[in-house]
Amino acid sequence: MTEHAIIMRAVNKFYGDFHALVDIDLTVERGERIVICGPSGSGKSTLIRTINQLEPIQSGTITVDGVELTAGGDNVAKVRQDVGMVFQSFNLFPHMTVLENCMLAPMKTRKTPRAEAEETARRYLERVKIPEQAGKYPAQLSGGQQQRVAIARALCMKPRIMLFDEPTSALDPEMVKEVLDTMIDLAREGMTMLCVTHEMEFARAVADRVIFMDKGLIVEENAPEAFFGSPKNERLQNFLGQIA
Amino acid sequence: MIREFSSADILFIVSAVRWTLILSAIAFLGGAMGGLLIALSRTSHSKALRRMAAGFIQIFQGTPLLMQLFLVYFGLAVVGLPINPLLAAAVALTLHASAYLGEIWRGAIEAVPSGQTEAATALSLSYPDRMRHVILPQAMRVATAPTVGFLVQLIKGTSLASIIGFTELTRAGQIINNATFKPFLVFGTVAILYFILCWPLSLLARHMEARMRRAITR
Numbered sequence A: 001m002t003e004h005a006i007i008m009r010a011v012n013k014f015y016g017d018f019h020a021l022v023d024i025d026l027t028v029e030r031g032e033r034i035v036i037c038g039p040s041g042s043g044k045s046t047l048i049r050t051i052n053q054l055e056p057i058q059s060g061t062i063t064v065d066g067v068e069l070t071a072g073g074d075n076v077a078k079v080r081q082d083v084g085m086v087f088q089s090f091n092l093f094p095h096m097t098v099l100e101n102c103m104l105a106p107m108k109t110r111k112t113p114r115a116e117a118e119e120t121a122r123r124y125l126e127r128v129k130i131p132e133q134a135g136k137y138p139a140q141l142s143g144g145q146q147q148r149v150a151i152a153r154a155l156c157m158k159p160r161i162m163l164f165d166e167p168t169s170a171l172d173p174e175m176v177k178e179v180l181d182t183m184i185d186l187a188r189e190g191m192t193m194l195c196v197t198h199e200m201e202f203a204r205a206v207a208d209r210v211i212f213m214d215k216g217l218i219v220e221e222n223a224p225e226a227f228f229g230s231p232k233n234e235r236l237q238n239f240l241g242q243i244a
Numbered sequence B: 001m002i003r004e005f006s007s008a009d010i011l012f013i014v015s016a017v018r019w020t021l022i023l024s025a026i027a028f029l030g031g032a033m034g035g036l037l038i039a040l041s042r043t044s045h046s047k048a049l050r051r052m053a054a055g056f057i058q059i060f061q062g063t064p065l066l067m068q069l070f071l072v073y074f075g076l077a078v079v080g081l082p083i084n085p086l087l088a089a090a091v092a093l094t095l096h097a098s099a100y101l102g103e104i105w106r107g108a109i110e111a112v113p114s115g116q117t118e119a120a121t122a123l124s125l126s127y128p129d130r131m132r133h134v135i136l137p138q139a140m141r142v143a144t145a146p147t148v149g150f151l152v153q154l155i156k157g158t159s160l161a162s163i164i165g166f167t168e169l170t171r172a173g174q175i176i177n178n179a180t181f182k183p184f185l186v187f188g189t190v191a192i193l194y195f196i197l198c199w200p201l202s203l204l205a206r207h208m209e210a211r212m213r214r215a216i217t218r
């Protein structure tokens, strides 16, 4: 067991000529909850997508749970099994029931027997408070329910780290709370979490650290109280003024 | 030596339908396997695979099916195989179907939102599992109607095999016409038989397309 959940060192990411992540250094402790915010296009999604290598990086190193991502071999697959991800647009598999969505990855990648995968899936659906929807298809659910299924689906892989990319941005306002409550529960249970979100109430409630990104750089990071109470960077001050 | 058009002639033509069906089935099944490889190559990360598949499609979509038949037919002799019309027609039509189905299915795969691949990848599903369980089942819904549509084209396309001397439906008609010289009667019969094969499939394709549109606009 290593002590750090994630270590990013001098990470640079380019889309063609565009420099999307600039010399990112970030260390995440086990059990730490981090909220990432910043203007649109600042590289927040790109940052968390490099952690499970949905986006490859051009230089630097990323170590997840002691496994170095760029070292090749089966490392990427191993890291992806330990890192769950929740997307803004849910990305549930529309041709499968809620239960099947939750069972697929454990059965295929962890080789979990069907009965055990189903039991796990039902347990996590219970935890996100929609056990009665197990037999339905995603299109039959509300946005908030779909996002909770997406969280359950990720949890069924028993990840040690969860990444969230604006999980409530696509939701109608009345459904934001049910998803945030699910995430808060998860945080209280000690899950290591990186959340891109502009829900500042959530940040205040659970974040150990809030990070502000702009133009591919981590501009400021601090505990929520100091982050919101006495922001130093001018762009962060403007940003907080806008979203308040 | 012209004789009357008899019921035996009709029977001869009708029984040639089975060769049209056999040839269509071989070309469709072969083309389905080839087409899947082409579609997967066209959507893969490997530039070399993408290029090769694109080149294959361009060659087979950019030349007449008849030339492909000729080249395979005479090509068999060049590589030392016996000249065999069924083999030549089956090979040429399979390559032809691979190119067209490959292109149809590439479009269907690309129509699946990229978030699906991302979610499956983030769940650590391997490429084969991702394709088999997530992407292809969704692509199939988009692809079935145009695939059945192409099958109709393929059945009609098998008539060209008559030119290299394979006795399917069209060539059976030519043989009877040479003996009876009743072109309207003979080829009318042949056309009706093609119609009976293709019409239900066309209806099915249109029905599936309408259902797809409804599912999308829902």
Ligand SMILES: Nc1ncnc2c1ncn2[C@@H]1O[C@H](COP(=O)(O)OP(=O)(O)O)[C@@H](O)[C@H]1O
Binding pocket: A015, A018, A020, A038, A039, A040, A041, A042, A043, A044, A045, A046, A047
């Ligand atoms: N696949 C891509 N190709 C090219 N540019 C991209 C791609 N994805 C993101 N970008 C660019 O990288 C920048 C950061 O994007 P992103 O990480 O999505 O920002 P954020 O999540 O903070 O809104 C943006 O300017 C965006 O246009």
Ligand SMILES: [Mg+2]
Binding pocket: A044, A045, A046, A165, A166
């Ligand atoms: Mg984003």
